[in-house]
Amino acid sequence: MNELNGSGVQREEWSSRFAFVMAAVGSAIGLGNVWRFPWLVAQNGGAAFVFVYLALLVFIGYPILLAELTIGRAARRAPHVALGTVSGKPFWNIVGWLGIFAGGIFVLSYYNVVGGWTIKYMILSLTGLIEEANAGNAGSIFGTFVGAKHEQVGFMVLFMAVVMFYIARGVKSLEWANKWMMGTLFVLVLVLVARSLTLDNREGVMAGINYYLNPDFTKVTFRTCLSALGQVFFSLSLGLGAMLIYGSYVKKEENIPAAAGWTAGLDTGVSLLAGLIIFPAVFALMGAGAGEAATKAGPGLTFIVLPEVFAKMPFANSLFSFLFFLLLFCGAATSAMSLMEVAAGFAAEKFGLKRAHAVYLMGTIIILLGGYSAISLSGDPKVFAPWAGKLVDFFDFMDELCNNVVMPLGSMLLCLFVGWVWCDPALKEITNDGKLSASQFALTIWIWVLRIFAPVAIAIIGLTGLGVIKIG
Numbered sequence: 001m002n003e004l005n006g007s008g009v010q011r012e013e014w015s016s017r018f019a020f021v022m023a024a025v026g027s028a029i030g031l032g033n034v035w036r037f038p039w040l041v042a043q044n045g046g047a048a049f050v051f052v053y054l055a056l057l058v059f060i061g062y063p064i065l066l067a068e069l070t071i072g073r074a075a076r077r078a079p080h081v082a083l084g085t086v087s088g089k090p091f092w093n094i095v096g097w098l099g100i101f102a103g104g105i106f107v108l109s110y111y112n113v114v115g116g117w118t119i120k121y122m123i124l125s126l127t128g129l130i131e132e133a134n135a136g137n138a139g140s141i142f143g144t145f146v147g148a149k150h151e152q153v154g155f156m157v158l159f160m161a162v163v164m165f166y167i168a169r170g171v172k173s174l175e176w177a178n179k180w181m182m183g184t185l186f187v188l189v190l191v192l193v194a195r196s197l198t199l200d201n202r203e204g205v206m207a208g209i210n211y212y213l214n215p216d217f218t219k220v221t222f223r224t225c226l227s228a229l230g231q232v233f234f235s236l237s238l239g240l241g242a243m244l245i246y247g248s249y250v251k252k253e254e255n256i257p258a259a260a261g262w263t264a265g266l267d268t269g270v271s272l273l274a275g276l277i278i279f280p281a282v283f284a285l286m287g288a289g290a291g292e293a294a295t296k297a298g299p300g301l302t303f304i305v306l307p308e309v310f311a312k313m314p315f316a317n318s319l320f321s322f323l324f325f326l327l328l329f330c331g332a333a334t335s336a337m338s339l340m341e342v343a344a345g346f347a348a349e350k351f352g353l354k355r356a357h358a359v360y361l362m363g364t365i366i367i368l369l370g371g372y373s374a375i376s377l378s379g380d381p382k383v384f385a386p387w388a389g390k391l392v393d394f395f396d397f398m399d400e401l402c403n404n405v406v407m408p409l410g411s412m413l414l415c416l417f418v419g420w421v422w423c424d425p426a427l428k429e430i431t432n433d434g435k436l437s438a439s440q441f442a443l444t445i446w447i448w449v450l451r452i453f454a455p456v457a458i459a460i461i462g463l464t465g466l467g468v469i470k471i472g
């Protein structure tokens with residue numbers, strides 16, 4: 001049965017478990033999996049990072065994902081009022097507000113810039129990228145593109161137009177976009193893994209796999225753990241209200257722990273497979289030594305090194321390059337939809353707007369800010385970042401502000417809220433009033449992770465990110 005939400009409007013709901021999981025997975029799988037995860041792996045010594053990531057995912061990421069979805073479903077409201085609604089303590093609404101500004105507006109305003117790059121690279125793949133990469137120009141193409149203000153803004157707006165188009169038409173349209181884009185993404189991931197693993201240079205392929213999956217635990221440092229935890233938050237879309245608002249459309253009889261398990265599992269699966277696309281191909285086609293060096297390229301791994309790798313593929317290389325960037329686009333678009341939904345859901349409830357109008361209003365604000373970060377890539381304007389003690393690009397400023405400050409803070413407050421303030425109702429909600437059989441042991445662990453373990457871990461990360469704690 002549908003319930004009315006606080007503003008007296010009947011709340012839309014996902015039409016099935018599958019639709020809900022695809023939407024949550026759509027939010028989770030994105031640039032974080034295909035672009036960020038592999039370069040973090042490369043920079044943090046390969047497989048050891050992967051193992052640390054998996055451990056943190058299970059012990060911290062999954063419990064927080066459960067918390068966010070549970071609050072969302074209990075509240076059936078947008079993030080700015082959700083915590084206050086369920087607990088009667090409006091102070092906690094601050095978590096939702098943080099999420100709206102940081103996620104819906106700030107993260108999206110640079111995420112959409114990279115989203116625009118994926119469109120540009122799909123087009124480029126079919127129009128000469130491969131030839132240029134063959135001639136050694138992949139780096140300069142990327143550099144020129146990033147510095148071209150009009151193009152940056154144009155592709156960003158195009159990307160946002162796609163996102164807004166699907167969101168403006170409601171939850172059913174959002175479902176449709178997520179099902180199709182995620183379906184496409186899963187197929188493409190498998191096709192590309194198969195291509196990468198069947199390359200002729202067997203030794204190179206094995207060297208890539210070895211680098212990626214054979215852990216050297218002596219390389220695990222405190223910093224490895226920090227980047228891994230940050231990646232867990234980013235990849236599971238935690239702490240900014242995205243899972244909270246998706247949770248608010250979940251049916252009362254849905255099994256949240258199971259759906260969240262699917263979400264976390266598929267998200268992790270795609271990250272791991274993205275590595276299996278990239279590392280074997282880079283090592284096989286560039287030679288082991290060069291491969292190891294190339295994987296250190298950081299954020300440029302995807303947009304500079306991969307075109308060079310595709311250029312060396314024996315056949316249909318433009319096609320594989322196109323498919324790869326299509327995959328990246330599908331992931332980015334569905335993630336951006338969840339961030340936009342936070343902003344739009346807020347505006348709709350707060351100002352009593354129709355969904356479509358809320359989307360246009362917030363979309364315009366996001367595009368204006370996005371324009372700012374798009375042009376900042378060519379050098380100006382710069383903003384002072386107190387944590388780094390220097391002027392940085394607006395783009396980096398937004399990225400670091402959100403990753404270092406707001407996401408950890410939002411997640412930590414969510415943990416403390418469920419652990420200490422809203423514990424009994426949370427247990428009722430997550431077990432569907434006791435109808436779902438859940439072991440008492442698992443529930444107790446969940447609550448204590450939220451009470452102590454996760455907040456302490458996050459506090460350490462947050463303070464290190466801000467430079468308050470210095471590590472080697």
Ligand code: TRP
Pocket residue numbers: 027028029030031032033103107233234235236237238239240242335336338339
């Ligand atoms: N999870 C997405 C990715 O991996 C990014 C993302 C979408 C996100 N929604 C979010 C990150 C909310 C933090 C919060 O690319």
